[in-house]
Amino acid sequence: MARLLIVEDQKKLLASLQRGLQEEGYDVITAATGEDGFYQATTAAVDLLILDVMLPKRDGFQVLTDLRQQGFAPPVLMLTARDRVEDRITGLDSGADDYLVKPFAFAELLARVRALLRRDSAARETVLRADNLEVNLLSRRVVRQGEEIELTRREFELLEYLLRHKNSTVTRDMIARDVWKEPSGSLTNVADVYIKTLRKKIERADRVQLIHTIRGVGYALRDEA
Amino acid sequence: MARLLIVEDQKKLLASLQRGLQEEGYDVITAATGEDGFYQATTAAVDLLILDVMLPKRDGFQVLTDLRQQGFAPPVLMLTARDRVEDRITGLDSGADDYLVKPFAFAELLARVRALLRRDSAARETVLRADNLEVNLLSRRVVRQGEEIELTRREFELLEYLLRHKNSTVTRDMIARDVWKEPSGSLTNVADVYIKTLRKKIERADRVQLIHTIRGVGYALRDEA
DNA sequence: CCGGCGTATGAAGGATTTTTCATCGAGCGT
DNA sequence: ACGCTCGATGAAAAATCCTTCATACGCCGG
Numbered sequence: 001m002a003r004l005l006i007v008e009d010q011k012k013l014l015a016s017l018q019r020g021l022q023e024e025g026y027d028v029i030t031a032a033t034g035e036d037g038f039y040q041a042t043t044a045a046v047d048l049l050i051l052d053v054m055l056p057k058r059d060g061f062q063v064l065t066d067l068r069q070q071g072f073a074p075p076v077l078m079l080t081a082r083d084r085v086e087d088r089i090t091g092l093d094s095g096a097d098d099y100l101v102k103p104f105a106f107a108e109l110l111a112r113v114r115a116l117l118r119r120d121s122a123a124r125e126t127v128l129r130a131d132n133l134e135v136n137l138l139s140r141r142v143v144r145q146g147e148e149i150e151l152t153r154r155e156f157e158l159l160e161y162l163l164r165h166k167n168s169t170v171t172r173d174m175i176a177r178d179v180w181k182e183p184s185g186s187l188t189n190v191a192d193v194y195i196k197t198l199r200k201k202i203e204r205a206d207r208v209q210l211i212h213t214i215r216g217v218g219y220a221l222r223d224e225a
Numbered sequence: 226m227a228r229l230l231i232v233e234d235q236k237k238l239l240a241s242l243q244r245g246l247q248e249e250g251y252d253v254i255t256a257a258t259g260e261d262g263f264y265q266a267t268t269a270a271v272d273l274l275i276l277d278v279m280l281p282k283r284d285g286f287q288v289l290t291d292l293r294q295q296g297f298a299p300p301v302l303m304l305t306a307r308d309r310v311e312d313r314i315t316g317l318d319s320g321a322d323d324y325l326v327k328p329f330a331f332a333e334l335l336a337r338v339r340a341l342l343r344r345d346s347a348a349r350e351t352v353l354r355a356d357n358l359e360v361n362l363l364s365r366r367v368v369r370q371g372e373e374i375e376l377t378r379r380e381f382e383l384l385e386y387l388l389r390h391k392n393s394t395v396t397r398d399m400i401a402r403d404v405w406k407e408p409s410g411s412l413t414n415v416a417d418v419y420i421k422t423l424r425k426k427i428e429r430a431d432r433v434q435l436i437h438t439i440r441g442v443g444y445a446l447r448d449e450a
Numbered sequence: 451c452c453g454g455c456g457t458a459t460g461a462a463g464g465a466t467t468t469t470t471c472a473t474c475g476a477g478c479g480t
Numbered sequence: 481a482c483g484c485t486c487g488a489t490g491a492a493a494a495a496t497c498c499t500t501c502a503t504a505c506g507c508c509g510g
Contacts, residue, residue, distance in 0.1 A: 042393035045403055070392050075344060085330040092336040097344050098323060105310045111317040119300060119322050123348030126363065138351065138362055152497055153378065189457085190499060196458065213457070215507070377467055415469060417487065438487070440477070 002047040002117050003027040007037030007063070008079065009055050017050070020106055021113070034058030041067055046074055048116055050109075053080035053091065061094050068095035075116040079104075128163040130223035131208050135163060142202075149201050154179075158194050159202070162211065162221040171218035195219055227272040227342050228252040232262030232288070233304065234280050242275070245331055246338070259283030266292055271299055273341055275334075278305035278316065286319050293320035300341040304329075353388040355448035356433050360388060367427075374426050379404075383419050384427070387436065387446040396443035420444055 004026050008014040011032070018028050029044055031037035034055040041049055041063075049067075053060035064076060075097040080087060088099045098112050126137040133144045140156060142149045151159065161179050162170065175191045176182050199211055212220050229251050233239040236257070243253050254269055256262035259280040266274055266288075274292075278285035289301060303321040305312060313324045323337050353360045358369045365381060367374045376384065386404050387395065400416045401407045424436055437445045 042390070043395070043399075045390075045399065073347065073389070085333050088333055089336040092333075092340045097340050108310050108313055108317075111314040115317045115322050119344065120348060122298065123345055126351075154498070188500065192457065193459085193499075215456070379468065413470060414487080418469075418489085421488065440486070 001025050001027055003029065003045060004048050004050060004113070005029050005031065005037070005040055005044065005046045006050045007031045007034065007040075007055065007060070008050070008052040009033065010052075017106075017109075020110075024110060026113075034060065034063045038063050038066060041072055042070065047120070048074055048113060049076045050113075051076055051078050051096070053078060053082060053087070061090060064091075064096060065094045075120050077109075077112055077116060128160065128166075130163060130166055130210055130221060132206070133202065133210065135159060144202060145206060147205075151198075151201065154194055155198055155201070158191070159198055162219065166221055166223055169214045169217050169220040174218070226250050226252055228254065228270065229273050229275060229338070230254050230256065230262070230265055230269065230271045231275045232256045232259070232265075232280065232285070233275070233277040234258065235277075242331075242334075245335075249335060251338075259285065259288045263288050263291060266297055267295065272345070273299055273338060274301045275338075276301055276303050276321070278303060278307060278312070286315060289316075289321060290319045300345050302334075302337060302341060353385065353391075355388055355391055355435055355446055358427065358435065360384060369427060370430075372430075376423075376426065379419055380423055380426070383416070384423055387444065391446055391448055394439045394442050394445040399443070 004021055006014060006017055006021075006028060008017065008030070009032050014030055014032065018030055021028050029040060029046075031040050034057050037049075037051065037055070038058070040046070049072075051060045051064060055063070060078060060080070064078070067076075076095060077098045077100060078091045078096040079100055079102060080091070081102045083101045088101075091099045097116055100109060100112060124138060128135045128137065131144075133142070135142050135156075137160065142151055142156070142159070157179050158175065161175065172191050180190065195211060203209055203211070210221050210223070212222055214220055229246055231239060231242055231246075231253060233242065233255070234257050239255055239257065243255055246253050254265060254271075256265050259282050262274075262276065262280070263283070265271070274297075276285045276289060280288070285303060285305070289303070292301075300322040301320060302323045302325060303316045304325055304327060305316070306327045308326045313326075316324045322341055325334060325337060351362045353362065358367070360367050360381075362385065367376055367381070367384070382404050383400065386400065390399075397416050405415065420436060428434055428436070435446050435448070437447055439445055
């Protein structure tokens, strides 16, 4: 589950936020000062930061500016008692993704947290699909029907190539050239062998055949959606 | 510049939003009904959708739900006169990324639009940098000073991890947990060994040291730009 | 039905990657 | 400066991945 960092100096509020968010299943870590918050944000692997503006020593705006400067990428939800429009604009422009004014309903905080995490993970997606097969090019994870499939580098590259040419036939020469980066007349049957291991891994329990043999030509990954 | 779609049935508000956003340099298209909004969102290449909730025929919630269903990915900012917490939660949970209650300050709308667009483009970024080192997460190619560097899977993942935590210290435990996906107290020094191979490959001819040892803590990839 | 061509398959060999281990060296506190 | 701890390093073992090869199978034309 996602890891949240809450930076808030009011003990009672901090405790109740932590408890509430943990009950929702989040992994919550906390800090009570701007300095500690900064430290935790840069050292723990945080998925979302909930940051109070009014903090002793270093205020939230400053912490956030410094973090973004450093390349801190996760979404940030600012909390504050200050309800002036200028404050909200300052917060957003110093790198916050959302801005919630105290007092707020916990349920709304939750909804905003969900929205921020949802977008963050959605935007990172670079996914190729066919049938119920999903290939994430960034995380390099392959999933079919909720089941994760482990592929080696070559297998992954071959599958990516087939997916990019979805519903059209690719010849062995094309594969040799583009996946193996070898001259046209590659003598061996490496590609055949890899097609086999791909089939074994991808078309196992699942009965829908994706990779079709085009006799005399090559292979085709078909998505009859 | 980014293209925004505004869906709003109040003519005067729509016109003033359009004008104001265009003055900021955005490419603005509009719709006055839920149906037209849905159509435009699915056919024009929209970077951000500003969506009113109260619309004739199909209301904003429904339009949004249908759009997300269809795979509509861009961020959505909902506008509404309804200020009940439940409405905001409904909006966020049906796929909105932000929710602004009328009447609002135009400057705040602008700040929220900036924040949404900023996050969206940042998350799509697929290149990590430090000094003159570039790591492309999609092609998995690593280049320093124009020279291509070949990394194995583990080396690449470790480097990516260090870069994602640029300018902060990562402990061996963090590396073990997040790169090797192993429980905390991993007994061996695999990470050390990989740090070494990374250093050898990345800090070769180039004299600028990137990976620093933080004695007693871990390692830090520093970018003193 | 048979032969021939093209594809599938199993297994082995080779190459690379990943991990372990033993030892060396460098920084830090006393 | 000494000793101790932590990190660096080289090399070898283990695991995995990639390629090759020999053979089996199946489709298609005659």
